[in-house]
Amino acid sequence: MGTLATRDGDDDWLLAGRRFHSRLLVGTGKYRDLEQTRDAVEASGAEIVTVAIRRTNIGQDRERPNLLDFLSPDRYTILPNTAGCRTAEEAIRVARQARALLDGAPLVKLEVVGDDLSLYPDGLETLRATERLVAEGFWVLVYTTDDPVLAQRLAEAGAHAVMPLAAPIGSGLGILNPHNIRLIVERCRVPVLVDAGVGTASDAAIAMELGCEAVLMNTAIASARDPVLMAQAMRDAVIAGRRAYRAGRMAPKSHASASSPRRDTAA
């Protein structure tokens, strides 16, 4: 009944002018096979799905099943990423490949990495790439650090969504600095999504409770013991966290406060 309550669209969100219901975006890497990828994505309820852009394996192309046969662009909004790029130029090139591949769809998840070990983004290259991709008509969802000033600069440069990391990609450490995520949410006019570092369901709920518009994750689902069940958990957690945010949590108190009336006890 509660789940149905949100089904009625009263809490949809807008990304680049398009309306979405699910606030969980999922990646498609690290799964056992494409069947599991599909099942987990389906269980997650996600409407937007990230993919990477890579060379076709020429000899095996005919036999090998294709990711987009399992996750049809007719059903899902495909969000190609620029993972692996280290400069603005590389990222722009991959974004153009992705747009051609996806019949002109302008969405791109911009990711320009500045450190191979932490996979932290390079803020300067990311800002440069954002400016140029926006100029080329891309709708840029940009992976960034949790630096509130950089996030604002990216939004001002025309990014359609700002996506700070919670923790290093694939680490599962959860939201290392909730204070910064909250500052970014307060400052940015565009949707703020937590993009990396979520490890379990409560992390996703916390991201939403901080006021994020949505959460993007991959490893936390794909590397769970049971990815399909974890996908359900994440779907529920994002809904839970969003509702808690909208419901307005109680103020924490340092002392106790009885739930049962103190008076009228039998003598």
Added chain:
Amino acid sequence: MGTLATRDGDDDWLLAGRRFHSRLLVGTGKYRDLEQTRDAVEASGAEIVTVAIRRTNIGQDRERPNLLDFLSPDRYTILPNTAGCRTAEEAIRVARQARALLDGAPLVKLEVVGDDLSLYPDGLETLRATERLVAEGFWVLVYTTDDPVLAQRLAEAGAHAVMPLAAPIGSGLGILNPHNIRLIVERCRVPVLVDAGVGTASDAAIAMELGCEAVLMNTAIASARDPVLMAQAMRDAVIAGRRAYRAGRMAPKSHASASSPRRDTAA
């Protein structure tokens, strides 16, 4: 679909030999009125509902609506508490009153407080009361500290569920010591429920991720800005946390791990 998946009963839990589906137990204190109480309880999906035992307001009894008219024992399992008691004797007396009032139903939430400011339980009186109530045939769900040794002693004394506090009652501080909750879950043969201190949805999810059988709360729902919406959030959060626990979360790593393949990038 995912929500339906758990509706099929494959993850029900047992309390004193009875089967329950919902893993969220809710209190009925601190609401604006009985209508709001009923709506929030309904939205929470709870099957077990706590009540306090107090003197009837003699003069006004006829006109004043009764809590149990709003939350029928035919529909909900009523769990009377002994809130406000400070000795084993007081608690036993209230438990007997509750049993009479509820036509012999043996369930009781035992609460013997040892400190008025923190509302922390008195471990010794709680253990004494548990032993005697068990001997009288009660099914005792016992509010306790997060002390793993005391929790074991209570389970050994015949408690049907052990319910450590997450934080002081009504504080909303969340799970102050997850390490202890995990130790209790590992040691106790009976269901372990987190009973007090939850403040928002992610706290409830964390309790379930630690392996608790269920969560009991009151203030976090009743004192939210929108209690009915928060009740839904808590229902979802408990489901999310339970699924994450069953799905087996990824191991946290201190370094990053790419979600997209590192090879096969265009040169």
Added chain:
Amino acid sequence: MGTLATRDGDDDWLLAGRRFHSRLLVGTGKYRDLEQTRDAVEASGAEIVTVAIRRTNIGQDRERPNLLDFLSPDRYTILPNTAGCRTAEEAIRVARQARALLDGAPLVKLEVVGDDLSLYPDGLETLRATERLVAEGFWVLVYTTDDPVLAQRLAEAGAHAVMPLAAPIGSGLGILNPHNIRLIVERCRVPVLVDAGVGTASDAAIAMELGCEAVLMNTAIASARDPVLMAQAMRDAVIAGRRAYRAGRMAPKSHASASSPRRDTAA
């Protein structure tokens, strides 16, 4: 200069009527040898030193050096513990052995363990032992959980100091529940010492900032790579934490506040 400032005794503390300057108590277990034990204890600045009570190794007694030859009771206040005991009776027996061994010195660190894996104390046996040892004239420093109600009961039973654990003995996890430690400090009339679970210097500082009278540790020093240097670190950290507590820390704020004047900048 600062260190000298405290040497003048203006911040000494009282334990069972005796005056101590150092607020760091150290254990003597787990060291490489007795020379290292002595050096680390000396570097720590501790005036009170815990020892365990065990059978003499009969055949080797003459050749084997004795701990108390390295840590003379003339220089240090020896605090024998009842580690390894699981009942009040066992603990009382060891306390009597210790008193005889130490020529009638009445100090004892009472430790009655209720769980072999966590080494958490058994609250009930601990309370029973406290009552009886106090009746026999012992000065009881009692290892306990961080349960504020139990801590109060122990103080009321006549314990000379209440020593809640920060985390499991030897775990080095730091102060798992600062909220409880603060509650205990607020409630107990006798000195409160954090007794177990400290892992590094900042943990010890935090314990003191919470208002504890002193800190007792062993593994954090003995299992450091360089125990003597870590002993110095702990000595300094306890002094630092104590001074910070007395100095009254600034209130944390959720927003920034400039350190340099905002006005009078050159145009």
Added chain:
Amino acid sequence: MGTLATRDGDDDWLLAGRRFHSRLLVGTGKYRDLEQTRDAVEASGAEIVTVAIRRTNIGQDRERPNLLDFLSPDRYTILPNTAGCRTAEEAIRVARQARALLDGAPLVKLEVVGDDLSLYPDGLETLRATERLVAEGFWVLVYTTDDPVLAQRLAEAGAHAVMPLAAPIGSGLGILNPHNIRLIVERCRVPVLVDAGVGTASDAAIAMELGCEAVLMNTAIASARDPVLMAQAMRDAVIAGRRAYRAGRMAPKSHASASSPRRDTAA
């Protein structure tokens, strides 16, 4: 004795080729008066002291005491900051003023703020200013976010020290993201100092335990109830944290480990 042990210079650190003993740098803002400023600085043991650069109050200049009369450049290394600047150009101008004022001393604490509420630095302007100041021969100690990639870029641009914030300036929230501070320490060849956000002594100890070369603070001392005593606490905490870092802390364990021998108990 231990304090003396470090006095012998075996753990000095180098900043721009100069040798320093104290690892605590302090600001001079927010004190009640210049006497308190001087006393707190002296108690802190700091050798490097930050100052702001502002217009002289023309009419009152003769009567009003001057900061540098209380903190002589002959005794302290004066570190002028560019607080209040919002662009590289503004910061460069202030740096030049400071150098002239301090008879050509090339040290400057570069601070280019990008957000008035959080006082977070603007990474891009900060990098631009660093490059130009280095070219002009300044020794640049640069205030930055805890972004490891930006920190590396700043070090590569020739900064003599990289100074990530622990939390917003003046907030006293402590080290919000220790993970990032550790990453920066691992990556940067120049000294890493935590610069802002410390609230109490244990925060300073944690910064040092993470491997920072030193800590810079102002509000935590100046806004304590007793600034001079807090200055001592901070001095001790920095020494404690540094020693703990060098001593190599024990590995944290999730289970207990007894400090006293398990065998040889009396039967």
Added chain:
Amino acid sequence: MRIIVNGEPREVNAALTVAGLIDVLALGPGKRAIECNGRVIPKSEYPEHQLGEGDVVEVIQAVGGG
């Protein structure tokens, strides 16, 4: 005779039963428990259980609590 009901002294007819007291107090039909001198009176005993001078009676119900 004089009894105490929920902490308030109350003058009632001698030889009043618990069932009679319920009528006198005009209690509604909701679920309740009645305790007399610290002992819960089973419902089945309401008709015959006679109250005595100075009895301390508690009329108890369920209210909102957590």
Added chain:
Amino acid sequence: MRIIVNGEPREVNAALTVAGLIDVLALGPGKRAIECNGRVIPKSEYPEHQLGEGDVVEVIQAVGGG
């Protein structure tokens, strides 16, 4: 003539178009992009775009990623 496809040198007929290359490589029907010397070739140009000696061609698809 000799071109480079996805990093591997490959001998092909002179005057091969992108459309022709797709046949030669026996690529399946899935979604892809083709880049030649760093420039993406629009699908509409596949039939006429002629490859030349030494051209660097990338055949690109979507794969699992996060």
Added chain:
Amino acid sequence: MRIIVNGEPREVNAALTVAGLIDVLALGPGKRAIECNGRVIPKSEYPEHQLGEGDVVEVIQAVGGG
């Protein structure tokens, strides 16, 4: 002539040098910097550096800051 010192307009004698301005302002002996039209004036130039109509002068010192 009219110059601006630390944001305030001020009437001074024509051909005033920086050294002269320091006397006029009755500045104390403490450490300071003097900037004229955005450029720091080295101490060695104080005696000869002549101020002109409309010059913007900043007199700068160190104050408490973090």
Added chain:
Amino acid sequence: MRIIVNGEPREVNAALTVAGLIDVLALGPGKRAIECNGRVIPKSEYPEHQLGEGDVVEVIQAVGGG
């Protein structure tokens, strides 16, 4: 006669005192306690306290512990 010392059976002369046992065991000069059948023997009683057949004696010292 046979006694148990620190868990080990040991044959000793009849009428041995605690003081005598200390000689027999060649114990060093360090601080210790001696317990006989669960009761600590005060030092002052060592010379006269006679051990008996089957007595359980514990010789106790301080060791490193936390």
